[in-house]
Amino acid sequence: MTAQPTILLVEDEPAQREALAYNLRAEGFALLLAETGAEAELIIAETPPDIILLDWMLPELSGIELCRRLKMRPETRAIPVVMISARGEEVDRVRGLETGADDYVVKPYSMVELMARVRVQLRRVRPASAGVVLEHGDLRLDGETHRVHRAGVELHLGPTEFRLLATLMERPGRVFTREALLDRVWGRDIYVETRTVDVHVGRLRKALSEAGAGDPIRTVRGSGYALG
């Protein structure tokens, strides 16, 4: 199906977990679940999520400690962490934010607001999924209307080509491996040949070339593709 943004929910208490999971799914997230900090670390190492929703209080490795660790390592630092906590004191809130959390929500929270705050983070990491207009060079992609223009000319892209371009435009310059693109464009648990990516990049290039000169997609031999 569609390639949904992924969120990792780390919460040990079943009732909370269910409520959050339900709402996150309704928001259109692909959900990863962890009950302990250690489990969360494993999941993150294996399939890095787009966002992490993290309870402060966890058995063993606490949420705040996990957050600190994540923000220490360069490869996980960029993943937004929304911390949830029953600890509502000013010191705690500040401590959470200082530790590297990107937002801090106190229990009991408004589910609607929490979802809005998660969406704020999503906007940062996956702007196209959040319905934002992306621009790069003479390219313009509207995540809401799904329209793409190059140098003012509207292009017709197939759904896969659109998601591929959106993914590349979300982080211009960054090199995506074919595997990463399969994850983000095709979806986590879909199996397709690695080389299929090449074919779609080719198709996207062809479509882009109809409306402007120069190939905005860069092939990085041995690694993957990048925009610009």
Place this chain on the structure above:
Amino acid sequence: MTAQPTILLVEDEPAQREALAYNLRAEGFALLLAETGAEAELIIAETPPDIILLDWMLPELSGIELCRRLKMRPETRAIPVVMISARGEEVDRVRGLETGADDYVVKPYSMVELMARVRVQLRRVRPASAGVVLEHGDLRLDGETHRVHRAGVELHLGPTEFRLLATLMERPGRVFTREALLDRVWGRDIYVETRTVDVHVGRLRKALSEAGAGDPIRTVRGSGYALG
């Protein structure tokens, strides 16, 4: 890195403004002040701040409307907006966040927490430690974009040369034996001739020499190679 980060404070009420201004200055921000939305727009166009702290209630152009406008234009969209408001209802908070605000703080707020939240936004704009960019002398290698520059000139490296340079740059000055390089660059269980390292160092040197004078790679007779 320029001296201080700049923050634009948009607040029409003198008492609030003073209190915030005082604390923001204490945080080390260079302060820009605006009392109305229109004024704020002018200032932003002229000297774009790193962060905007925005009161919802303003005469004429309201804070939320200004926020919406800012987030519509690509050139100002990246500037984080922290919205402050007396409107604490869930609908208002969600509306603020939906409009594009990066955070939403309800009056009366804790000044300490607000400052922490501002710092969170600052962290995003100015990442403390560069992600995966390695620099040494006039060399610059970006692990995210896979681009290598010497003295500003981009150079083209094959995958092996790239990994070799990255390995050397990770620990400038340190001498790597050929075996160590085979391990790190080629992989642990690949068998290739030791002398192959020499060839690739040669190729790397040649590529580097196209963009700058002087050989940054040092041959350590009897041991191996090192950078600088």
Place this chain on the structure above:
DNA sequence: TGCAACTGTTACAAAGCTGTCGCAAAAGGC
């Protein structure tokens, strides 16, 4: 139902990179 658009796979060619060899040059050792 039939059609048009889209998708994933495959095969093949072109491009680019890699590892090895051999010899020349350089660096030490004495």
Place this chain on the structure above:
DNA sequence: GCCTTTTGCGACAGCTTTGTAACAGTTGCA
């Protein structure tokens, strides 16, 4: 200065990676 060891480097065949066209299967829609 002479001999030994180590390194630099050009050449090249072979291999890997990438671009692309073709094709068959699906899907959505009128």
